[in-house]
Amino acid sequence: MGKRSEIKLLGTDASPYVNRVQFVLNLKSIEYEYIEENLACKSELLLKSNPVYKKVPILLHANKPPLPESLIIIEYLDEIYPDIHPILPSNPLDRADNRFWASYIDNKFFPLFEELRQTPGKEGKEVIKKQIIEGSELLEEAIVKFSNGKAYFGGDDVGYLDVVLGCFLGWTKFFEKHIELKVIDELRTPKLLEWTNRIWSHEAFKNTIPGNETLLDFYMMLQIHKPPRAA
Ligand SMILES: N[C@@H](CCC(=O)N[C@@H](CS)C(=O)NCC(=O)O)C(=O)O
Incomplete structure (x- = not known):
């Protein structure tokens, strides 16, 4: 399996913070699996992956530790895929x-x-x-x-x-x-x-x-x- 399909995103459709991560995944043409979360009844996966804030989005990248917080996630994606549509300026x-x-x-x-x-x-x-x-x-x-x-x-x-x-x-x-x-x-x-x-x-x-x-x-x-x- 290639590097690009190793990414999973835990989110909920209506969340602007989740949409933010989806924008960057799209901009960079990164394939990912989307897992819809019910915030009225949070899953074990969500609670275990973001025990501090218990919020989405959470990025699951292969066997690496889960990454919460949308801004942190999009900057991480920008760093690991610097050649495809960089979003932060170089200066x-x-x-x-x-x-x-x-x-x-x-x-x-x-x-x-x-x-x-x-x-x-x-x-x-x-x-x-x-x-x-x-x-x-x-x-x-x-x-x-x-x-x-x-x-x-x-x-x-x-x-x-x-x-x-x-x-x-x-x-x-x-x-x-x-x-x-x-x-x-x-x-x-x-x-x-x-x-x-x-x-x-x-x-x-x-x-x-x-x-x-x-x-x-x-x-x-x-x-x-x-x-x-x-x-
Ligand atoms: N600062 C966070 C905000 C994320 C956030 O507020 N997520 C909401 C959905 S829009 C959430 O998961 N809420 C669950 C709760 O408050 O229990 C980010 O940028 O990712």
Whole structure:
């Protein structure tokens, strides 16, 4: 069996963090076996492979120790397959800058959507919506800087930040549809809007961004297992 089929990915379809790993596997044309996990009833394999966070994605690479955490996984894949569609820039300072923005997206921007779901009352939700809008404007500045007039954060083709932010597009669209929140629009974030349309039709992304129904099921599961805070 070749090196490429030795990779397994433990995930759940609606998870943007899992989709992130799938994007990179697709970009690099790496074959893998996908194992769907039910987060409402976690498997022994998941609990044993990620005892610290008990979350997906988890990459299982041959007989090596399991690797959790999406950013760590995609960087690992970039290191073991450096010749096929590298995603991180080669310059150390550019790499550090990419990681800074990835950390902003994961630790500050995207958690606001979960905060919005959990926050009770119209007034509280309006405060969070405002923070999301401000966050998207920062990301507009970031894409202008990184793309430097080209199509993607990564320049002429998809790079690290395209993958990191791109995996959330299904969810931002979901929120726009169900929560009446326009995250990306023509006036405030024109470059991000253009980028969104481009990413949306990119071959590597097309089959991994989950549909509205999958996201709605996941959202309803969250509402049951992690209900919004009491008012
Ligand atoms: N920082 C993690 C986040 C992963 C994460 O939040 N995964 C969710 C699915 S979207 C999960 O497994 N949740 C299970 C739980 O919270 O118990 C990463 O980047 O991989």
